[in-house]
Amino acid sequence: MAELETEGRLPDPDAAYRSLIEAHRGLSDEDSAALNTRLVLILANHIGDAQVLAAAIALVKKALSQHAVRQT
Amino acid sequence: MSASFPYCRSRDQDRQEPVHHPVVVVGAGPVGLCAAIDLAQRGVPVVLLDDGDCIGEGSRGICYAKRTLEILDRLGVAEACLEKGVTWKVGKVFFRDELLYGFDLLPEDGHKMPAFINLQQYYLERFLVQRAGELPNLEIRWGNRVAGLEPRNDGARLTVQTPDGGYAVDASWVVAADGARSTLRRLLNLPFVGEVFEERFLIADVKMVGDFPPERWFWFEPPFHGGHSALLHKQPDDVWRIDLQLGADADPIAEQAPERVIPRLRQMLGKDDFSLEWVSVYRFQCRRLERFVHGRVVFVGDAAHQVSPFGARGANSGIQDAENLAWKLALVLNGAAPDSLIETYEIERSAAADENIGHSTRSTDFIAPRSAQELRFRDAVLSLAREAPFAKRMVNSGRLSLPSTYESPLSTADRDTWGGTARLGAPLPDAPLVDGHGSATWLLDAIGGDEVLLCTEADGVEPEMPGLKRIIIGRDLIDRNGHFARRFDASPGAAYLVRPDQHLAARWRTPGTASLTAAGRRMHGIWT
Numbered sequence: 222m223a224e225l226e227t228e229g230r231l232p233d234p235d236a237a238y239r240s241l242i243e244a245h246r247g248l249s250d251e252d253s254a255a256l257n258t259r260l261v262l263i264l265a266n267h268i269g270d271a272q273v274l275a276a277a278i279a280l281v282k283k284a285l286s287q288h289a290v291r292q293t
Numbered sequence: 294m295s296a297s298f299p300y301c302r303s304r305d306q307d308r309q310e311p312v313h314h315p316v317v318v319v320g321a322g323p324v325g326l327c328a329a330i331d332l333a334q335r336g337v338p339v340v341l342l343d344d345g346d347c348i349g350e351g352s353r354g355i356c357y358a359k360r361t362l363e364i365l366d367r368l369g370v371a372e373a374c375l376e377k378g379v380t381w382k383v384g385k386v387f388f389r390d391e392l393l394y395g396f397d398l399l400p401e402d403g404h405k406m407p408a409f410i411n412l413q414q415y416y417l418e419r420f421l422v423q424r425a426g427e428l429p430n431l432e433i434r435w436g437n438r439v440a441g442l443e444p445r446n447d448g449a450r451l452t453v454q455t456p457d458g459g460y461a462v463d464a465s466w467v468v469a470a471d472g473a474r475s476t477l478r479r480l481l482n483l484p485f486v487g488e489v490f491e492e493r494f495l496i497a498d499v500k501m502v503g504d505f506p507p508e509r510w511f512w513f514e515p516p517f518h519g520g521h522s523a524l525l526h527k528q529p530d531d532v533w534r535i536d537l538q539l540g541a542d543a544d545p546i547a548e549q550a551p552e553r554v555i556p557r558l559r560q561m562l563g564k565d566d567f568s569l570e571w572v573s574v575y576r577f578q579c580r581r582l583e584r585f586v587h588g589r590v591v592f593v594g595d596a597a598h599q600v601s602p603f604g605a606r607g608a609n610s611g612i613q614d615a616e617n618l619a620w621k622l623a624l625v626l627n628g629a630a631p632d633s634l635i636e637t638y639e640i641e642r643s644a645a646a647d648e649n650i651g652h653s654t655r656s657t658d659f660i661a662p663r664s665a666q667e668l669r670f671r672d673a674v675l676s677l678a679r680e681a682p683f684a685k686r687m688v689n690s691g692r693l694s695l696p697s698t699y700e701s702p703l704s705t706a707d708r709d710t711w712g713g714t715a716r717l718g719a720p721l722p723d724a725p726l727v728d729g730h731g732s733a734t735w736l737l738d739a740i741g742g743d744e745v746l747l748c749t750e751a752d753g754v755e756p757e758m759p760g761l762k763r764i765i766i767g768r769d770l771i772d773r774n775g776h777f778a779r780r781f782d783a784s785p786g787a788a789y790l791v792r793p794d795q796h797l798a799a800r801w802r803t804p805g806t807a808s809l810t811a812a813g814r815r816m817h818g819i820w821t
Binding site for chain 1: 669673674681684687
């Protein structure tokens with residue numbers, strides 16, 4: 222079973238980021254949410270490892286809570 | 294289709310001192326009846342108390358799974374259930390007006406029992422009551438309501454109310470099968486904890502001559518029921534079970550009014566010529582007792598754990614509880630096993646309850662999303678299911694009841710490598726066989742409710758275990774078409790130790806006397 226990889230893995234990170242932005246450009250928040258939801262499901266399946274998924278969720282929750290602390 | 298059972302005064306009520314019984318079962322629903330019958334068949338005298346005097350209030354639990362049917366077969370009622378019930382194995386899932394996919398729950402042949410039957414609970418109860426009546430050591434006392442419970446180290450004393458007064462009765466063991474609103478649970482002051490789901494569902498039994506096939510049909514967002522889910526099941530007597538999701542804000546009283554129900558059903562069924570047999574609006578809970586065994590009082594079925602109806606895991610798991618407990622109580626009462634064997638009921642059925650609650654909760658999360666984002670995930674899965682096979686596997690309209698594979702101290706760990714479909718700790722897969730007279734039979738019929746050493750032929754040097762029934766495949770029973778060999782990955786001389794509930798306790802490619810003896814003791818809860 223793999224660990225969650227947080228080092229950079231994309232050869233061209235700017236291009237990958239750009240493709241996400243382009244996918245969402247011009248969409249309403251609701252349509253963006255629908256797109257993201259499907260994207261999460263497809264990528265989760267591609268990862269194919271529930272532990273990596275759980276580690277990713279944990280990383281997000283940690284980042285969000287630190288963000289919340291900084292805001293207060 | 295109700296049947297009534299009058300109260301009769303029992304001899305215990307005329308005694309000065311409370312009469313002692315080895316086992317008193319409380320609650321004559323399907324689970325209590327199965328427990329009582331199983332115990333009685335194993336030679337344990339049983340008193341079964343029920344506060345009611347009739348059966349047949351609504352169809353209630355209607356789906357009985359293959360493993361449950363195998364248990365009911367051993368208890369002598371499967372034939373009647375199969376004859377009356379609607380056999381099915383295909384399910385279909387629709388999204389809006391489109392078929393998303395279909396599934397076949399029993400794609401292979403060579404099993405005596407089908408994947409599922411649908412049968413109104415009152416028919417099952419009636420068949421079980423009839424069967425109970427054939428057992429001289431089983432006494433059902435209708436109109437006997439338990440009002441008090443006094444636990445003791447070696448049993449319990451129950452106070453019972455009847456139409457002509459109260460009496461007390463002593464039992465070495467009490468089986469609490471008194472349902473989701475268990476009186477015994479309340480008398481012992483035991484918390485019943487878990488999750489309550491806000492969503493309300495309408496359940497309706499409709500009588501009509503329908504042209505739907507005998508399949509389980511589930512709709513997400515059907516065009517006939519604005520945005521909510523719907524489920525259709527065929528029952529005997531031209532009765533159809535319909536389950537409609539109403540939402541969290543639905544008014545449970547108003548929704549049951551025929552003027553509200555009938556238009557909904559008309560839209561769904563596309564016809565007018567039907568009549569309503571039974572309607573109920575429910576909300577459900579997934580919860581359980583922390584422990585099922587409390588001294589000499591053992592909780593089974595809904596009294597111990599409650600699940601949502603999606604997946605048919607209520608009655609099926611309850612009957613599997615009953616079977617798990619019955620043989621253990623019989624061994625303990627006969628002195629063939631220590632009291633601590635009952636602790637393995639706790640271990641095995643507690644894990645099964647968690648498994649069932651887990652499945653049932655996940656199905657409910659999918660069917661009744663609780664936030665905008667949960668709904669978005671659900672809709673994303675449904676829409677991706679058309680394009681991507683992975684999403685189809687995430688669609689969850691209820692994961693239908695399967696027996697648990699026990700991670701149990703009663704099992705002896707495999708030392709050899711095994712293929713096939715038999716699993717250590719799981720019920721044996723059935724197989725068609727031929728007996729010594731050339732007649733067709735089934736593996737599970739041959740095993741029955743005994744502890745069995747199942748061997749494959751090895752030139753007359755097959756192992757034996759004292760006091761244990763032995764069946765040699767290849768001599769006593771012939772595996773003509775190879776189902777047994779494939780399902781058990783059988784090699785010549787292999788041996789399989791089978792528990793009285795037909796679960797696999799141990800297996801060896803080359804069995805030796807010492808390991809057989811140790812495994813036999815282990816199966817009785819003796820590990821020293």
